[in-house]
Amino acid sequence: MLAGIDYFVVIAYFVGVLILGYYFKRFVDSSEDYFLGGRSLPFWAIGMSIVVSDIGALDFVGVSGQAYRYGISVGNFDWIGSVPAMLLAAFIFIPYFWRGGMYTIPEYLGKRFNRHVRTIASLTWIIFFAVDLGVLFWASAVLLNVLMGWPIWVSILATASIVGLYTYFGGITAVVMTDVVQLVVMFVGGFALVFLGFEAVGGWENMVDKIHNMGPEYSRHFQLVQPADAETPFPWTGILFGLTFVMANAYMIGNQTIVQRCLTAKNEWHAKASMIFASALKMLIPLLVLFPGLMAIIIHPGLEDGDKALPMMIKNILPPGLVGLMFSAFFAGMMSSVDSILNSTATLFTKDIYEPYIKKNASDKHYLQVGKITTLSILLIGVLSSPISSLYPGIYVAIQTFLSFFQGPLFAILLLGIFWKRTTGAGGLAALIIGIGSAVLMNVFKASIFTIEDPFLYISWWSFVIGFITAVVVSLFTKPVPVTEMKGLVYNAKDS
Amino acid sequence: MLNFNWLSGVSHETARMVFFGLFIFIGMLILLISNAYAFKGIETERRHWWNNLKLWGLVVLGMLFTVYYIF
Numbered sequence: 312m313l314a315g316i317d318y319f320v321v322i323a324y325f326v327g328v329l330i331l332g333y334y335f336k337r338f339v340d341s342s343e344d345y346f347l348g349g350r351s352l353p354f355w356a357i358g359m360s361i362v363v364s365d366i367g368a369l370d371f372v373g374v375s376g377q378a379y380r381y382g383i384s385v386g387n388f389d390w391i392g393s394v395p396a397m398l399l400a401a402f403i404f405i406p407y408f409w410r411g412g413m414y415t416i417p418e419y420l421g422k423r424f425n426r427h428v429r430t431i432a433s434l435t436w437i438i439f440f441a442v443d444l445g446v447l448f449w450a451s452a453v454l455l456n457v458l459m460g461w462p463i464w465v466s467i468l469a470t471a472s473i474v475g476l477y478t479y480f481g482g483i484t485a486v487v488m489t490d491v492v493q494l495v496v497m498f499v500g501g502f503a504l505v506f507l508g509f510e511a512v513g514g515w516e517n518m519v520d521k522i523h524n525m526g527p528e529y530s531r532h533f534q535l536v537q538p539a540d541a542e543t544p545f546p547w548t549g550i551l552f553g554l555t556f557v558m559a560n561a562y563m564i565g566n567q568t569i570v571q572r573c574l575t576a577k578n579e580w581h582a583k584a585s586m587i588f589a590s591a592l593k594m595l596i597p598l599l600v601l602f603p604g605l606m607a608i609i610i611h612p613g614l615e616d617g618d619k620a621l622p623m624m625i626k627n628i629l630p631p632g633l634v635g636l637m638f639s640a641f642f643a644g645m646m647s648s649v650d651s652i653l654n655s656t657a658t659l660f661t662k663d664i665y666e667p668y669i670k671k672n673a674s675d676k677h678y679l680q681v682g683k684i685t686t687l688s689i690l691l692i693g694v695l696s697s698p699i700s701s702l703y704p705g706i707y708v709a710i711q712t713f714l715s716f717f718q719g720p721l722f723a724i725l726l727l728g729i730f731w732k733r734t735t736g737a738g739g740l741a742a743l744i745i746g747i748g749s750a751v752l753m754n755v756f757k758a759s760i761f762t763i764e765d766p767f768l769y770i771s772w773w774s775f776v777i778g779f780i781t782a783v784v785v786s787l788f789t790k791p792v793p794v795t796e797m798k799g800l801v802y803n804a805k806d807s
Numbered sequence: 808m809l810n811f812n813w814l815s816g817v818s819h820e821t822a823r824m825v826f827f828g829l830f831i832f833i834g835m836l837i838l839l840i841s842n843a844y845a846f847k848g849i850e851t852e853r854r855h856w857w858n859n860l861k862l863w864g865l866v867v868l869g870m871l872f873t874v875y876y877i878f
Contacts, residue, residue, distance in 0.1 A: 383878060386874075390871055390874055390875070391826065391829075391871065391875070394867055394868070394871045395829070395830075395833055395871075398833060398837065398864050398867070398868070401860070401864070402837070402840060402844075402860075402864070406847075533878055534819070534878065535874070535875055535878040536819060536822050536823050536826060536875070538815070538819065538822075539811055539812075539814045539815045539817060539822075540812075540815045546811075547822045547825075547826075548811035548814050549811075551825065551826070551829075552811070555829070578848035578849075579847050579848035580846065580847060580848025580849045580858070580860070581848065582848075583848075583860050584858075584860055584863065587860060587863045587864055587867060588863070590867050591863075591866070591867050591870070594867065594870050594871065594874070760809055761809060761810055762810045762812075763810065766810075769809060769810065769811075773809060
């Protein structure tokens with residue numbers, strides 16, 4: 312499927328990213344440089360990095376496929392499912408994390424609640440990222456193999472070598488700055504496909520008319536707000552309660568790979584601005600990933616597997632050269648996700664596990680070295696464990712489901728921790744344990760409890776509610792934390 | 808209850824109004840933020856209307872409102 316010029320574009324992209332990433336090695340002299348970029352990065356780079364880290368090669372194909380099946384309601388995830396949460400993060404949470412000089416979200420939880428909450432949260436993220444990395448490598452490589460015929464191990468090893476090299480040497484500065492290039496590549500490739508796709512379907516109005524005329528099953532393809540009794544996974548109730556109120560906030564406020572970037576900002580204004588700028592860029596993402604799926608309804612009607620929509624659009628719409636650029640965009644999505652996981656896992660392990668439990672009060676150079684070795688170790692675990700994914704086809708979904716168990720209770724304690732002074736360490740710990748336990752039970756019995764196709768949005772909401780109530784009740788029955796110990800950790804605390 | 812069946816009778820238009828109400832509520836919260844907080848981190852002499860983060864937030868929210876108004 313690739314022409315000679317496409318190979319040239321892809322190789323040029325690889326070499327360019329490698330050189331750029333390696334260049335930032337010279338700025339790493341301390342663990343703060345490695346994990347927080349010396350707290351010197353500008354808002355625009357951080358904002359672009361947040362957005363590109365959040366979208367991978369699998370999302371391109373998966374979201375286009377869902378748009379093919381369900382229409383634009385899948386865009387809710389990037390619009391109402393991101394923007395309000397990002398504004399909340401920008402104006403309330405990020406300033407507290409940045410001012411506190413935090414490296415990790417569990418570090419905040421440890422200061423606000425206790426070391427057990429910090430350890431549970433950190434270990435959960437580390438395990439999730441370690442397993443997710445292997446699955447991400449394999450699933451993305453299989454996708455690239457299907458799309459372009461690129462051998463699976465070539466994709467994995469090429470990505471691992473390039474990303475591993477610049478992340479190991481350049482730390483988060485290299486990660487953020489290469490993400491900037493990756494976002495540009497992704498936007499240019501994606502918008503080229505959308506632009507040429509619109510020409511092929513005769514423009515927006517023509518596309519809408521044609522899809523509406525295809526039958527009653529397409530009548531809601533251009534409705535963002537779907538009825539509560541819709542059989543799709545996106546009824547408005549799930550979008551509002553599960554996604555907007557819980558999952559989006561937990562992701563934008565509690566996910567280390569997202570928040571760590573804002574902590575690299577040169578001052579508080581840049582930290583806040585980075586998240587707001589990212590929310591503006593986020594508004595554009597559905598245009599890239601959703602529109603090709605809608606166009607494919609007209610160009611390739613009747614596909615049994617919606618996930619084939621995007622590959623077929625690339626094959627039939629894009630000329631040589633732009634196919635290579637789109638292929639580079641897929642790699643950009645994969646590489647930006649991998650580099651984020653590597654650096655954030657290294658930060659979590661070094662700051663939340665190694666420093667408090669394994670070797671306290673060591674020199675800064677020592678922790679820098681530990682961070683680098685952890686980066687390499689996680690990369691090796693990811694590469695070596697990736698073939699396991701092929702033995703368990705449902706593992707990708709299982710891992711995402713595991714994350715949804717954690718997000719509701721995590722957001723409950725973050726919300727209460729920052730807004731309610733009366734929340735205690737015991738309350739936070741109980742909320743985390745009981746909230747996660749209830750989410751697991753709801754998932755086990757989902758067939759008898761829920762009526763919609765995949766109730767992960769409802770599970771997130773109800774596990775949040777259970778975690779929230781548990782934290783309130785247990786806090787009220789346990790000894791309050793002195794206000795002096797909450798300095799800089801609680802919103803509007805007199806001493807903060 | 809867990810499936811929000813009690814909201815199944817809510818019309819499409821009412822559900823959209825709920826979304827718009829949320830956007831307006833967030834917009835009002837942003838307006839309540841003090842200018843000093845929105846500019847914090849920038850020296851006083853370098854503060855201009857274009858780096859007021861309240862304005863940035865409202866513009867993004869306006870874009871979101873427009874998308875949901877159209878669809």
